[in-house]
Amino acid sequence: MQCNNCSVLELEFEIKVMGNTNIEALPQIVEHMKRRGIAVKAKEQGLVVPESGAKEFMDFCHHFMETEQVLFRINRERWKPFADIETVMDMQWIDEVIRKELIRCHYQPIVDAHGKIYAYEMLARFQNEDGSVIYPGEIFPAAKSRGRLYALDRVCRMTAVKYAVALKEAKAFINFIPTSIYSPEFCLRSTTHLANQLGVNPEQLVFEVVETEKVEDLDHLKTILAYYKEKGFEYALDDVGEGYSTIEMLTDLKPNYMKLDMQYVQGVANDAAKQKVALQFLRKALDVGSVPLAEGIEERTDFEWLKEQGYQLFQGYYFGKPSPTPMEVDVALAL
Missing domain, CATH: 3.20.20.450 (EAL domain)
Structure with missing residues (x-):
């Protein structure tokens, strides 16, 4: 048995989208990621992706979505504004x-x-x-x-x-x-x-x-x-x-x-x-x-x-x- 909190496995990002524009775009994003071979799990009004997939989603989001209506979290912690996701990725050296x-x-x-x-x-x-x-x-x-x-x-x-x-x-x-x-x-x-x-x-x-x-x-x-x-x-x-x-x-x-x-x-x-x-x-x-x-x-x-x-x-x-x-x-x- 391994505790995810005590290990240093690749982070999983849970992403939640709101607003009609973002919700309508979500199925296309999931399909796009699957075609790219990214392990993505679709959820109602959101998805779960590994960090590599989160970077792909981040690029897509900045160009085609209303980012102020997108939230993310890791390890089931509190939801944060999507704008904070880059800070989490920039700190990858701690791993x-x-x-x-x-x-x-x-x-x-x-x-x-x-x-x-x-x-x-x-x-x-x-x-x-x-x-x-x-x-x-x-x-x-x-x-x-x-x-x-x-x-x-x-x-x-x-x-x-x-x-x-x-x-x-x-x-x-x-x-x-x-x-x-x-x-x-x-x-x-x-x-x-x-x-x-x-x-x-x-x-x-x-x-x-x-x-x-x-x-x-x-x-x-x-x-x-x-x-x-x-x-x-x-x-x-x-x-x-x-x-x-x-x-x-x-x-x-x-x-x-x-x-x-x-x-x-x-x-x-x-x-x-x-x-x-x-x-x-x-x-x-x-x-x-x-x-x-x-x-x-x-x-x-x-x-x-x-x-x-x-x-x-x-x-x-x-x-x-x-x-x-x-x-x-x-x-x-x-x-």
């Missing part, structure tokens, strides 16, 4: 990045209150085949436009597990997009199998719900996290103040770690408003039995203030920037 796994990981240290390495966050880095860098600001919009966020999340997750082998006993924090998981048992089976195959202790892996995808279906998220827990993994919640505001909700989710966002960390030692948020967050984490982690630390004063309040884990440029190999932290500097 090769995913298919050929042109991804590597950098390690950013996470330390305890004594400056000792506790874990590393695994941060994905992307590149073209020629080795040139692709920035996250390019990669994620491209993946989203082509319905590839699911496939990208999977390959990033698998790559991070491979890179975790180098960590020995330190934990690895691995970002994941919960909305990319259709069925935890099916979608995450390959992750658990790879960890077992590589001899990575499940207790070393901490799966972190990323802040870029706001979770609306909390029951689905709980199902995912229950699966991780059953397999021996830990999990962390990011951006807690935004997505998980109540103690009751956090108690249900039972995160092992909660991350305080850098906007409340940087400058906290001298900002009363940030201190108030940081202390509320700390109480919330301790109330639900989570380890509080402050990320984005760049100044010693912020580290000292947060440590004095009771924060247990810390991450940021003050301790080390992401690097291609796991780096040690200068304990004297950290303390």
Whole structure:
């Protein structure tokens, strides 16, 4: 069984036409495509074609149809104006990045209150085949436009597990997009199998719900996290103040770690408003039995203030920037 969302098969475009002119032209278009050997499926007021066929339809549409009355969608997502179809096609390069796994990981240290390495966050880095860098600001919009966020999340997750082998006993924090998981048992089976195959202790892996995808279906998220827990993994919640505001909700989710966002960390030692948020967050984490982690630390004063309040884990440029190999932290500097 193969999940279309997690694979990088050729996209299918579902096209819907409206208006008498377009509807009358539709049968001729279908016949034309069949004569050209294009795998086209006719539907009421529309058709379904592979990407190569969508390009043919696009040329035909621009010349003979009223394009403002044509819609398209991929992967049963929402319908979009036909004018947006070129953007989806222009982003086809993302398919090769995913298919050929042109991804590597950098390690950013996470330390305890004594400056000792506790874990590393695994941060994905992307590149073209020629080795040139692709920035996250390019990669994620491209993946989203082509319905590839699911496939990208999977390959990033698998790559991070491979890179975790180098960590020995330190934990690895691995970002994941919960909305990319259709069925935890099916979608995450390959992750658990790879960890077992590589001899990575499940207790070393901490799966972190990323802040870029706001979770609306909390029951689905709980199902995912229950699966991780059953397999021996830990999990962390990011951006807690935004997505998980109540103690009751956090108690249900039972995160092992909660991350305080850098906007409340940087400058906290001298900002009363940030201190108030940081202390509320700390109480919330301790109330639900989570380890509080402050990320984005760049100044010693912020580290000292947060440590004095009771924060247990810390991450940021003050301790080390992401690097291609796991780096040690200068304990004297950290303390």
